[in-house]
Amino acid sequence: MPTAGATEADLVRRLALGERSAFEQIYTQHNASLIRVATGIVHSRATAEEVTQETWLAVLRSISGFEGRSSLASWIFSILINKSRSRAKREGRIVSFEGPGEDDTLAAAFDGRGRWRDMPELWETLTPERILQGRRVMEHVDTAIEALPSGQRAVIILRAQHGLAAQEVCGLLGITESNMRVLLHRARLGVRAALDGLM
Missing domain, CATH: 1.10.10.10 (Winged helix-like DNA-binding domain superfamily/Winged helix DNA-binding domain)
Incomplete structure (x- = not known):
């Protein structure tokens, strides 16, 4: 039975080869959450959907450069968060995830x-x-x-x-x-x- 790391490495390899089923697998697993996280940053569902599409395009363009230093999910979310923050900044909003201290x-x-x-x-x-x-x-x-x-x-x-x-x-x-x-x-x-x- 393959380990989670081996399974992810295989998925990355298949993505790099352009296998549609590999893309469908990660898309199904992460797309809804990507939109939800982006919506929290850009404050618009339509803009969040655009940023998520841009994220998927960046994933497909860059997958061959994925080095596995983080999980695939972490890498995808980092692309999304960077794109979302850039969009929010361009639209004049400042996004901070910091919150007040523990009580x-x-x-x-x-x-x-x-x-x-x-x-x-x-x-x-x-x-x-x-x-x-x-x-x-x-x-x-x-x-x-x-x-x-x-x-x-x-x-x-x-x-x-x-x-x-x-x-x-x-x-x-x-x-x-x-x-x-x-x-x-x-x-x-x-x-x-x-x-x-x-x-």
């Missing part, structure tokens, strides 16, 4: 590893029947993520949904690890509050 509320909500101290009620009581009745839970999660401030949205998408390492996320967004943890905690609190509101 006691956050410390009380999560343990030292970033996990809930008290699981939201909705998540504790999920049963197969409830999952079938509540097919729209993920839609509510997506809606809650869309409503987050841009820094929180970017961190939760990159860290929690795409599983990028903390150092990669910090490097992409130009933030410290402690600030990244604060943004992730606040994002989780926002999503939690939205889901608790469904009850």
Whole structure:
């Protein structure tokens, strides 16, 4: 069974050869999240879609130069973030992912590893029947993520949904690890509050 690194290396090789199925695989995996992160930076869905298209073109043009020093996802998101920031700057907006410092509320909500101290009620009581009745839970999660401030949205998408390492996320967004943890905690609190509101 191939390792994740071998699988990614094979995917990169296939992309460099111009294999359509390889592109479709990464497009399906990342496109929606790319648009969501870009929207948080450029503040317009239409502009975010344009920036995402530009990102895909840059990926295809540059894939043969991908050296594997970061994950493929991290590399793609770095292209997107750079293009989004350039577009925002050109349109006269300043984008910062920095947030205020950590506070006691956050410390009380999560343990030292970033996990809930008290699981939201909705998540504790999920049963197969409830999952079938509540097919729209993920839609509510997506809606809650869309409503987050841009820094929180970017961190939760990159860290929690795409599983990028903390150092990669910090490097992409130009933030410290402690600030990244604060943004992730606040994002989780926002999503939690939205889901608790469904009850």
